[in-house]
Amino acid sequence: MAVTPNQLGVVKRNILRADAAAVEKLSRFGVSTIHEALGRSGLMKPFMRPIYSGAKICGTAVTVLLQPGDNWMLHVAAEQLQPGDVAVAACTTENADGFFGDLLATSFKARGARGLVIDGGVRDVDTLQEMGFPVFSKAIHAKGCIKATLGSVNVPIVCAGAFINPGDVVIADTDGVVVVPAAIAQQVADAAEARENLEGEKRAKFAAGVLGLDLYKMREPLEKAGLKYVD
């Protein structure tokens, strides 16, 4: 049965997770590098921030579509989480209520989940930090939720401006959150590695005082573009 984006009332049980080795390799690179390796796509909006300093996540997405003020589907999602998964939750409308707290985190952790990315609010953040359960969210908000209306689990969703399918790789660090489609996870990991190697060389040159103007041969195109130096 086909599942369409943002369809309500559906839980998809069998999803195609990205290759574990590719996920592992992606976990070695930062979000900025992976975003470049992806051809500058896949980023969530910059309002998505870690709830504590140093939080990092890399894993396969179990997607959750929530209703405003209602976290019922996070309980449904818990059952679908497997070790190495990351819950990625969006809401059918703008809402920053505290959808997630230490009880759900305990449950998610018991399932082997590596963290939560949520375009919404979370609470009990001191406890989450003590537990070492990383969360990237739009807000911190003590406001509690009800359990009354159906959303979905493992349907394609838009989360903080990024489209994501269940099984895709989600990577989050201080620079933000990026989504890598499962089908190209290995290829993106390889490109990230190549990019990082290249950056190491550049860094050494910059540290030695070489200018980007010379390293990237920008002087001629700048002159052509009409840049004028005045005194």
Added chain:
Amino acid sequence: MAVTPNQLGVVKRNILRADAAAVEKLSRFGVSTIHEALGRSGLMKPFMRPIYSGAKICGTAVTVLLQPGDNWMLHVAAEQLQPGDVAVAACTTENADGFFGDLLATSFKARGARGLVIDGGVRDVDTLQEMGFPVFSKAIHAKGCIKATLGSVNVPIVCAGAFINPGDVVIADTDGVVVVPAAIAQQVADAAEARENLEGEKRAKFAAGVLGLDLYKMREPLEKAGLKYVD
């Protein structure tokens, strides 16, 4: 003499502070728990954030109504502060100027105040952190203030979306800020305690791998609501 909400030019000297034992008991619980114990009310908006990590406040409110760009009333409020009080300040309009800095903090601290909650800006935040004077605010802003126009002290105010009477209990932690009416402080503290005890039991079950779906008996209502599992 009756004092109405947001009335200007008034300082009420005798206010009915919440019972000290109730305040003490409330200080043992987090904002999220207390907000639930209150029937999910009393929360300030989530833009109210601590100026340093780990800040916590619990005490009885001395309310302050400020004019934009003017912190005169914070000096008037200082005289009304008693040990155990928390200054809770709103402004007659949206304004994020730096109403409060290290000098006022020194004065408030000398009076025995436990902190400040302000729907506005503060400055000298490094010094405030060194002093251990907790502040929850909408903004950090170096912009200084004048002392020219009357506001009020100890009138009922709306602060960051929450209605508060002088003497009410205000509790602030990483999850946000909540207001407990003085008259029901003990009852809310008891409810918070009951809730916290209950959460301890649940946490153990979640950690053991029990799902919320089973713990809360959600499977039947989910099915009734029409949730479909697909492969």
Added chain:
Amino acid sequence: MAVTPNQLGVVKRNILRADAAAVEKLSRFGVSTIHEALGRSGLMKPFMRPIYSGAKICGTAVTVLLQPGDNWMLHVAAEQLQPGDVAVAACTTENADGFFGDLLATSFKARGARGLVIDGGVRDVDTLQEMGFPVFSKAIHAKGCIKATLGSVNVPIVCAGAFINPGDVVIADTDGVVVVPAAIAQQVADAAEARENLEGEKRAKFAAGVLGLDLYKMREPLEKAGLKYVD
């Protein structure tokens, strides 16, 4: 040749930097104090925040005018940076892309730059923190940039609401960012010192329990303004 505000396609090589001794003296005071010493002007908007806790900057501005999504001019600016300079970057429109990362920071540091103030986004912030390269920005954003369109270097710009000429002193700390015109840097530094001395005395009095009402002789003007004390 005259350079006008926000003029595009120009790099001014010779700029008049503020006197080094004045810059040194200004570096001893906080942004809030300097802003007051300036007659309460020169502040950038409060959305400008340090990318890591404890970041501080004081130096002479090399201004940069960027195009949205394009960091070409930061490479051009690198060549104009001298030891003691701070790059201050604005954009021709609202844009929060990640204009600056660890490679540019390595280059800027090799040039002796003391930091970056940017009305835009930055990335690689964990590495920037490890490097100890302070940045104050509007956003953290992994989004990368192209190098295609001319902006300018060392033209007068508006950055986060503050007007700044190249060579002016820019000071940034936890309270925000302030700009001191080069021509009055020494005079502002002296005024900041006087103000700070004065504050030390006041702080002692406040700590001893003296009220601002008495220290600033506010009781009479408050009464004249019509303040009423009620019970």
Added chain:
Amino acid sequence: MAVTPNQLGVVKRNILRADAAAVEKLSRFGVSTIHEALGRSGLMKPFMRPIYSGAKICGTAVTVLLQPGDNWMLHVAAEQLQPGDVAVAACTTENADGFFGDLLATSFKARGARGLVIDGGVRDVDTLQEMGFPVFSKAIHAKGCIKATLGSVNVPIVCAGAFINPGDVVIADTDGVVVVPAAIAQQVADAAEARENLEGEKRAKFAAGVLGLDLYKMREPLEKAGLKYVD
């Protein structure tokens, strides 16, 4: 039985509406004038805007406390509306869903309601305009609502930053929305009238070229404050 602010699950049937003659008189003045007559208090935040040009409301408030994404209580409120009333709705959290559309407007109109003021979203706005049913809201949003969770009707609420009791007068026009406590409605109406008369005289003088500097005798206080005229 006492009803406390933001209490959930309560409908108060008997409320004390402001005196009809006072309401009628208030309807003759603009929001800016009434806000001044109130001593510059009672204003909602300026994000509250009419959904169509020329909308105006004046009536007695039936207050509604909504849950996010849920408009059940608007149906409950309909039964409490009497001719001359205005529904004033807030939500327990920030939410801009379309709580109200043409069907509810038809029902409200049939009850004699004069309009709606809502710190949330509305939809079917073209039809609302055709019906001549004025609404002031935070947003226009097609997003529909469920009917699942209890809020309240006729409890004291905070709406768009203003505290309001059921029965208070709410006045809305192009300049915004203001709340007048029922107990002082007549007195505020009289003050508004006096103020408006005074403004007519001033307007004539200004039109004749008299300056505010002279009309308000500002030249001396400006000089005392230190204003300097330069050439």
Added chain:
Amino acid sequence: MAVTPNQLGVVKRNILRADAAAVEKLSRFGVSTIHEALGRSGLMKPFMRPIYSGAKICGTAVTVLLQPGDNWMLHVAAEQLQPGDVAVAACTTENADGFFGDLLATSFKARGARGLVIDGGVRDVDTLQEMGFPVFSKAIHAKGCIKATLGSVNVPIVCAGAFINPGDVVIADTDGVVVVPAAIAQQVADAAEARENLEGEKRAKFAAGVLGLDLYKMREPLEKAGLKYVD
């Protein structure tokens, strides 16, 4: 060749447009009705507003992925527009520059396009209104664009929070903007019609004074939920 979401540097020429009869039928219903018929999904964020009062659009999407400050791809898109199409444009990052003005509108109109939906800014809006070329946008902004960097045309995009494939139906009116997947356009149009017929009956009942409480049989569930009526 497969095209992935937000892929850069691609123009897909052959897209599967929704059935013309379904589009025609959808054009008879409002956005709120269609959003309900879709199961409450497909809506763009409410910041998308018409640039002039009374603007309405219904047509098949030609999607455009823009770079910040760069409208090159709108010229590329013009060639792909067929009569009955609507250009739907997103940007790789948040940007509100004026991507579109009267010249492009003239070109789009000559191609038979019915309007533009853009998560960005537009300009020349007075002329656009005179031309009767409807636009729904995030902003009005005079800021001009360059033509320097590749985006894409007819790749799947996220626009203002909604996922859209080329060929999908986009409907925009005063209530907002909604996307209907091409594959279910007819089915959604039929559901919208059914819903609208139903609403007509309800409207008559509400106008006659029937309450939603009775029409929807809410009294019992409200009582079960614990609603209390007090005096």
Added chain:
Amino acid sequence: MAVTPNQLGVVKRNILRADAAAVEKLSRFGVSTIHEALGRSGLMKPFMRPIYSGAKICGTAVTVLLQPGDNWMLHVAAEQLQPGDVAVAACTTENADGFFGDLLATSFKARGARGLVIDGGVRDVDTLQEMGFPVFSKAIHAKGCIKATLGSVNVPIVCAGAFINPGDVVIADTDGVVVVPAAIAQQVADAAEARENLEGEKRAKFAAGVLGLDLYKMREPLEKAGLKYVD
């Protein structure tokens, strides 16, 4: 005596206004065209909007620096206004209070002023529309102001992100607000005229079905940049 940006407590009486003929010529062009003629600079932020549909302004700036919640300086400015002037007001901090209403408008109109541009709020907007006094502002807000603290008149200011000197030309229409430095007003007016003539020709070609791809010879650079057409 030199006047510095944002200096407080100063009124400059003699300012160099842009040439009247240049102002007259600029009034014939739209903001988007003038902004292009200026080399894409001088624009205020897009949150500056007309308070009524169809408002347009072109004139020489009398600048005003306000304090938050205080409109004293607008009265001081009134005396400096000459026929053909436009008051351009900024505030020392973010503030959206209603600084300006129908009385000040009557006074400004009596002085021959052509309108107001204000990075703040205004009120009495219905009356302002009836009077035909155009205003571009950040907000509409009924909140009134005091007259207590000095700002300045005719000092250089930053208004809504644009730097402006007294005497500069300010042009405002539906597309936004732009500032033209007095010294280059004639040159910019000529460039705007040339640009407008050119646009007329282009418009005819676009209407005839010519594509921008061909008119601007974009096909080759697009191919070079790597654009791929797929089926």
